[in-house]
Amino acid sequence: MTRPIWDKGGAAADEAMQRFCAADDVALDRELFAYDVRASMAHVGGLARIGVLTEGEAASLVEGLARIGEDFAAGRFVLDARFEDGHSAIEHLLAEQLGEVGRKVHTGRSRNDQVLVAARLWLKERLGALVTLCLSVAGACLTRARGTAGVPMPGYTHLQRAVPSSLGAFFAGHAEAFLDDAETARAAWSRVDQSPLGTAAGYGVNLPLDRSGVAAELGFGRVQISPIYAQNSRGKLELLGLGALHQASLDVRRMAWDLSLFATAEFGFVRLPDAYTTGSSIMPNKRNPDVVELLRTLPAVVEGAMAELSAILSLPSGYHRDLQATKGPVLRAFGRALDGLALVPALVAHVAFDEARMRGAIDPTMYATDRAVELAVGGTPFRDAYRQAAAEMTGTAGLAGRTPEQSLGARVSPGGMGALGLDQLAARLAALQVEAGGAPSG
Template structure:
């Protein structure tokens, strides 16, 4: 098959070059966007008199038939035709004849592929945002169900202060909410139409780029033809946002893995989202969570690949940029798959409330509250901190908790301590007393859940 660009060449490309050069094995997923963009381009060419309206209609009808056949599985793409753009154009010429050769008037594969990738990514961003919204909704449901479940909060993976499971889950709602915002913001920069930039310097034909942009749902057109075809920062930006989604999922998975261990015993994953051992019959492994944690590295790698591919390229288009697609496609596929499987895994886990509460009562998680109690009695915080530190050391020597100490023992360390200390350092009181915006107190958590639902509704609609 003669290449559509072969006029200048005296011999055919080597078969090895055809295989190495071809991108159809992965960019075929862009077929819908390539055809839709070509239909809008053909309509504009006819509207502007660059080709006749009849020719434009013939081209558009031919492209629609090709789209129908591809979606019905009746089209086999050719490696020799290199990419999705040339495959579609070759099919069009075979079906409608010479008029099909007019489709590529006033455009290049450079601005064509930039268009296709932007249209593709626009839809995928919308899909990722929907998945994030569904996950946040699930976490908010779990938070509502577990507002009274007290658990230890950690720093350095050491028990620090008591919180509730609802408060813990709301932290991830905040993270995933910011991920939604980043995706929305990225989409605004993706949704700029590059068609009309040509290979690098535009075209001499009188195009109506704004018409094509409106037809394809773009907010604006690119303002510099060199920039339009030579950068993929929008793909980098999406992949960076996807990497942050994966980082948040990975952190959550790490906690799920820890919590499901016998050492923590905070949760049990549903059998449908766990696996067993081929050798040890007692095992129930959190493989789904582990695999999501592992897949975060793929998306981080995709981001690095895109940045490295672009970092040394002079303007304008270079063949290196063909390498943008596999990394971008992998990032899209990976983050979507992980979000899809993560939501039901966390929704079906069984919370072991008593184990969480027992852990919250250990590890001196109420020590800060004892210090606050002393501050309220006029003792400077640094002195109170030192007093409580000595009290904890005393307890450790005797294998006691603060709650186990008698009033007489408390007063060995400070005369300011009275009978009301036991109420002040009760775990329930420690949580309820932190009734500040963003805190773990039940009232604050209820407000946070309501605010998060309102924010989710607003973010989901834009």
């Protein structure tokens, strides 16, 4: 390992201690490295604007940083165990390239705000991706809902057949869930959208840093004012982002549960795309719904990360080395959950439903609720109507001859099977797409 950037001379630090303290920081920083380079370039520009660096020095540093970023992206430079972390690697490489000028890059900042800003930029991008994916899933569900609004299927409560429903209602329900998830992720993004760079180790520095200019250059909406809070917010804002990710993963799990349940032979409502299933290693007759089953695990990964962060953040104010341990869980959770979420739009688009099988699962007793409401509209007190419908259900005399289409068409309460409100959901989707910076669809 190169000598740490905090080394002041004298005896070298114990190697076993350094390995323990560095842990997997170098491996994790590979994901944050490009953001660290980008933030360093903005910091250099800010130092030049207040006269700490000359224009020539700043230009050399920016050029050197750009070269480091390009070498890293192309694989010509590998962040490895030679370095304590990505921050020390950047400073070492600049000093190697530019000599004395390279060693000026760290003026006015600490590794504390350096890692904060890199992580904050990374988290903004991941939350932006979460918004986009949630909207993509919602859009795919709305497309299916429009095409299946009148396709009957049983509606379940307690996993028992309850009332006639429709495939369109099934997809509309999942669409609205992911619209909520997109809004939650967007709200988390807005909280994360504040620059901590220039807060140093949590108490500012004796320089008139151009924090606002640097924040704007990095695309932040505002500056995080208090240096103390900048340090105290490390892990807290990541936990907020994980909360938004968790909401989406819960809805992925519910949809995956629905599909895996409906794909069983006992239900027989769903055929999953072959591309989303695997085979058994011993049973030639098997196609296994591995993708939807593994999608059900996503909340566990995110909850694990949230538990780690919650435990680590039991700290007093100021920086503590414990905070280093917040990086791994966050990177792991977002990586796994976003990869899973990215599979969902195509799964929604291509999953096939057996309409005859679903229609056949609707028996006359499932019209009992419709019958009770009809009696109540005719003047019978609802509890009496409820009992009468139950009695008719026993012999099916008053319930036979009805069709699923009649039941669905009569369910005109807003959002009900006969009034799904798909145009309202589509309008909300379009508005959220515009807010997220994309072109509206559907």
